[in-house]
């Protein structure tokens with residue numbers, strides 16, 4: 001098994017993605033001082049197409065070109081937001097996850113130029129979000145607000161907000177942190193107010209499965225509790241089999257005592273129906289916990305809700 005001298009890192013080319021790569025390079029430099037790194041930025045379908053994602057690649061819109069660069073050998077490691085990597089199908093053949101980095105904040109943040117909180121927003125306030133998970137939960141808790149479709153990377157969305165295309169935005173707190181814009185946050189929403197998506201705040205490193213020396217090298221960046229949480233959440237989604245338009249939330253957490261739990265929800269788009277499950281792993285491994293929570297939601301009618309949503 002040979003230790004690589006140079007690792008070429010492929011990622012999307014948005015400011016958030018490049019900040020993520022900076023973190024990976026810094027952690028690699030600290031863990032493996034003899035390894036050099038290079039960045040291979042690529043633009044994905046999800047970056048180029050600003051219409052509805054379900055009309056193009058749907059799931060995988062932010063990962064396809066990155067995966068292609070890895071598989072063709074143009075790069076050695078891909079950095080992904082785990083949230084953008086489809087969980088209901090296997091990873092592209094020939095690739096594996098080599099590490100999940102320590103998880104960042106999982107919560108969503110409200111960006112309101114006037115500094116108001118969600119509960120203070122006036123009826124009719126336009127919230128820029130194309131996320132079905134966010135809009136279903138807003139419809140349930142704050143039915144007087146109006147969601148308007150909003151796409152583009154986080155910097156682009158902040159520009160569109162400043163241009164008046166919406167009155168407020170919902171964005172991941174971790175993403176705003178990565179681009180150095182926590183200054184625009186008017187409220188960080190609790191997971192109870194806005195249940196996070198599967199994979200929130202986790203960066204994943206993906207390699208070709210045969211590169212055992214490289215996998216061994218980059219696995220030094222892996223964070224064990226984040227690995228347990230990611231495994232439970234992704235197995236949950238794998239068993240549930242959602243689609244592009246199905247509002248689903250899933251949030252696993254290892255508590256201070258080391259116990260793993262998983263909370264998950266399925267919503268109708270209007271937010272009027274919400275199925276909930278919350279289980280502790282106990283003696284189950286993370287993947288079995290994810291399976292159990294999915295089965296619990298399926299018993300409550302999740303399949304009928306998901307299949308009933310046009311996609």
Ligand SMILES: NCc1[nH]cc(CCC(=O)O)c1CC(=O)O
Pocket residue numbers: 081082083084154170171172174175199200201202203
């Ligand atoms: N779909 C884009 C995307 N993918 C991951 C994040 C946030 C960062 C993360 O959860 O790792 C974002 C932006 C957002 O939802 O505001």
